[in-house]
Amino acid sequence: MPPRTLEADPEMLAISALSFLAEEPERLSRFLDLTGLSPITLRRAAAEPRFLASVLDYLVADESLLLAFAANAQVAPETVVATAERHRR
Numbered sequence: 580m581p582p583r584t585l586e587a588d589p590e591m592l593a594i595s596a597l598s599f600l601a602e603e604p605e606r607l608s609r610f611l612d613l614t615g616l617s618p619i620t621l622r623r624a625a626a627e628p629r630f631l632a633s634v635l636d637y638l639v640a641d642e643s644l645l646l647a648f649a650a651n652a653q654v655a656p657e658t659v660v661a662t663a664e665r666h667r668r
Contacts, residue, residue, distance in 0.1 A: 596638050632667060
């Protein structure tokens, strides 16, 4: 099935991205280290719309991670990038 290129719901895409990061301890650990969050503060932060946008920004900043997430979510990488850009505004 080809990747979806339709406009993505930013919140749902970010939640999927956060779930993707959490699937592998190494990915989640790196994210937590770079953001300064802990598992406890991550739960609180995830309720904030701006935080969800930052999760997409994090993926966009790492091409290999972006491509892995896009393949996993069956969404075009360009859709993730465009959604991150729209959500930043």
